[in-house]
Amino acid sequence: MGERPGEPLLKVTNLTVSYGPIKAVKGVSLEVYRGEVVSLIGANGAGKSSLLRAISGLVPYGGEVAFEGGSLAGVPAHKRVGRGITHVPEGRGIFGNLSVMENLTLATWQRKDKTGIAGDLDRVFTRFPRLRERSGQPGNTLSGGEQQMLAIGRALMANNECMLLDEPSMGLSPLLVEDIFQVIREINAGGVTIVLVEQNANMAILASNRGYVMESGVIALSGSRDELSSDPRVIDAYLGV
Amino acid sequence: MAYFLQQFINVLQTGSTYSLIALGYTMVYGVLSMINFAHGDIFMVGAFLFFLFVSTLKLPFVPSMLAATVLTALLGVATERFAYRPLRGAPKMSAVITALGVGVLLEHLTLAINPYPRHIPAMFEGSGTWSAGGVVISQLKAAIIVFSLLMMALLDFTINKTKLGMAIRAISWDMSVVPLMGVSVNGVIAATFAIGAGLGGIAGVLYSLAYPVINPYMGVMVGWKAFISAVIGGIGNVRGAIVGGYVLGLVETLTIVFLPATYRDVTAFSLLLILLVYRPYGLMGKPKTFKV
Numbered sequence: 053m054g055e056r057p058g059e060p061l062l063k064v065t066n067l068t069v070s071y072g073p074i075k076a077v078k079g080v081s082l083e084v085y086r087g088e089v090v091s092l093i094g095a096n097g098a099g100k101s102s103l104l105r106a107i108s109g110l111v112p113y114g115g116e117v118a119f120e121g122g123s124l125a126g127v128p129a130h131k132r133v134g135r136g137i138t139h140v141p142e143g144r145g146i147f148g149n150l151s152v153m154e155n156l157t158l159a160t161w162q163r164k165d166k167t168g169i170a171g172d173l174d175r176v177f178t179r180f181p182r183l184r185e186r187s188g189q190p191g192n193t194l195s196g197g198e199q200q201m202l203a204i205g206r207a208l209m210a211n212n213e214c215m216l217l218d219e220p221s222m223g224l225s226p227l228l229v230e231d232i233f234q235v236i237r238e239i240n241a242g243g244v245t246i247v248l249v250e251q252n253a254n255m256a257i258l259a260s261n262r263g264y265v266m267e268s269g270v271i272a273l274s275g276s277r278d279e280l281s282s283d284p285r286v287i288d289a290y291l292g293v
Numbered sequence: 294m295a296y297f298l299q300q301f302i303n304v305l306q307t308g309s310t311y312s313l314i315a316l317g318y319t320m321v322y323g324v325l326s327m328i329n330f331a332h333g334d335i336f337m338v339g340a341f342l343f344f345l346f347v348s349t350l351k352l353p354f355v356p357s358m359l360a361a362t363v364l365t366a367l368l369g370v371a372t373e374r375f376a377y378r379p380l381r382g383a384p385k386m387s388a389v390i391t392a393l394g395v396g397v398l399l400e401h402l403t404l405a406i407n408p409y410p411r412h413i414p415a416m417f418e419g420s421g422t423w424s425a426g427g428v429v430i431s432q433l434k435a436a437i438i439v440f441s442l443l444m445m446a447l448l449d450f451t452i453n454k455t456k457l458g459m460a461i462r463a464i465s466w467d468m469s470v471v472p473l474m475g476v477s478v479n480g481v482i483a484a485t486f487a488i489g490a491g492l493g494g495i496a497g498v499l500y501s502l503a504y505p506v507i508n509p510y511m512g513v514m515v516g517w518k519a520f521i522s523a524v525i526g527g528i529g530n531v532r533g534a535i536v537g538g539y540v541l542g543l544v545e546t547l548t549i550v551f552l553p554a555t556y557r558d559v560t561a562f563s564l565l566l567i568l569l570v571y572r573p574y575g576l577m578g579k580p581k582t583f584k585v
Contacts (some may be wrong), residue, residue, distance in 0.1 A: 110469070112472070128477070128478055139473045148466055158456065206474070
C-alpha cells in the first residue's frame with residue numbers, strides 16, 4: 053500500500069470483543085480513508101460482524117475506535133449515528149411491523165433538516181422504485197432482495213459519511229447480488245465511505261479499493277484489491293477456483 | 294329497552310377505566326415483553342396524588358389533575374429506571390416478580406401515609422343529568438367517557454402516526470437494531486412508561502371522580518381487570534387493549550344483569566383463564582411467529 057494523505061476517517065486500534073469467555077475479536081487494527089470501499093472478508097465466525105458491531109457501538113469492546121480523529125469511547129450506539137456512522141446489520145434488521153415508509157422515516161431520527169430528508173427520500177425512491185411502490189406495505193411482506201434494498205435505503209436516509217455493510221449479499225440470488233454490488237459502487241461514487249463485510253469474497257474484493265482478511269479474530273492479511281485477488285493464500289482459501 | 298341502554302352506559306364507563314389502564318400493560322409488554330404488575334398500583338397512586346392536590350392543597354380541578362398525571366408519569370419512569378432497567382438482561386420472570394414487589398411497595402407506602410380511606414370532595418355537584426326515553430346519564434359520567442375516548446384516540450395517533458410511535462413499535466419488533474437508527478432505546482422505553490403510567494394516573498383521577506372513596510388497595514382488583522382487558526385484546530396490541538376494556542365491561546355488566554352481582558369478578562377471571570388456554574394471543578392479536 054502506498055502512503056495516504058491526511059488522517060483516516062475511521063481508525064481502529066487493537067480492538068477486542070468478548071462474549072463471556074469467548075474472544076471473538078483479538079486485537080484488530082485497521083484504517084479506512086475517506087472515499088474508500090474497504091472489504092473485510094473471512095470465514096463464518098472470524099469476527100467480522102463483531103468488529104462492525106464494536107465500531108457502531110452495539111457491543112462493548114477493548115481498544116480504540118476513532119472517527120474523524122475523535123475517540124468514540126463512551127459514545128452510545130445511537131449517538132454514533134449522529135456522528136456519521138451508519139451500520140446495516142447482518143440479516144438487514146428490517147422492522148417487519150413498520151411500513152416501508154416508516155422504516156425509512158425512523159432512520160432520520162437524528163436529523164432535523166426537513167428539506168434534506170425529503171430530498172434523500174426522493175433519491176432513495178428513484179434508486180429503488182420498488183420501495184416507492186411498496187411504501188405502505190409492512191416490512192415483513194417484502195422479499196429478501198427488497199428487504200436488502202430497504203436496509204440500504206434506510207442507511208441512505210441517515211445521510212452519513214460512513215456506511216458499514218454486513219453481508220449485503222446474504223441469501224440473495226446471483227442476479228440480485230450483482231444489483232446490490234452495483235448499488236454499493238454508486239453509493240461510494242456519491243461520496244460515502246464504505247466498510248463491506250462479505251462471505252462472497254470474490255465480489256467484495258472486486259468492489260473494493262483495499263481489503264482485510266480476518267481469521268479467528270485477527271487480521272491475517274491485508275492489501276489492495278489487486279494484491280488480494282492475486283494472493284495465492286486468498287485464492288486458495290476464499291476465491292476457490 | 295331503556296334498561297339495556299342504561300346498562301350500556303355502564304359498560305362504557307367501566308370499559309373506559311379498564312381500557313385506559315390496559316393501555317399501560319400492553320405498551321410496557323410491547324417494548325419489554327414483561328407484565329408490569331405494579332401498573333394497577335400506579336393507577337391507585339394517581340388517585341391519591343389527585344386527592345393530595347385537590348383536597349389537601351386545595352388546588353382547582355384542572356391543575357390538580359394535570360399535576361397528578363405528570364407525577365404518576367414520572368413515577369412510571371422511575372420504576373422503570375430503578376426497578377426494571379437493571380434487570381433488562383435477566384430472565385423475564387425476574388422482572389415480573391420485581392414488578393409485583395414494586396406494586397406491594399406502592400400499596401404500603403400509600404397505606405403508611407394514608408392509613409384510612411380518603412374521600413375526594415365532590416367537585417361537580419352543580420352538574421346535571423341528561424335523560425331521554427327513560428335513560429339517564431349524568432354529565433360527569435358522560436364527560437369521563439368522552440375524555441377517556443379522547444385520550445385513547447390521542448394515544449392511538451401517537452403510536453400509529455408519530456416518529457415516537459414508530460420507535461415504540463420498532464422496539465417491540467427488534468430492540469437490538471433500534472440504536473442503529475439513531476434512536477435511544479432507553480429514552481423511548483422511558484417515554485413508553487411515562488405515557489402508560491400517565492394514562493393510568495388519568496384513569497385514577499377519573500375513577501375517583503365517579504367513586505370518590507379511595508384506598509391503597511383500590512388498584513389491585515381494577516389492575517387485574519385491566520390486565521384481563523389487555524389479554525382479551527391481545528397483549529402488546531394497543532387497539533386490542535382499548536377494545537378489550539370495553540369487552541370486559543360488557544361481559545361484567547351482562548353478568549350482573551343475568552346473575553347475582555357477586556358473580557362479576559369470578560366471570561372476569563374465568564374469562565382470563567379460558568383465554569390463556571384457548572386464545573393466549575387474544576381476540577385481536579396474532580399468534581407469535583418467530584423470525585428465522
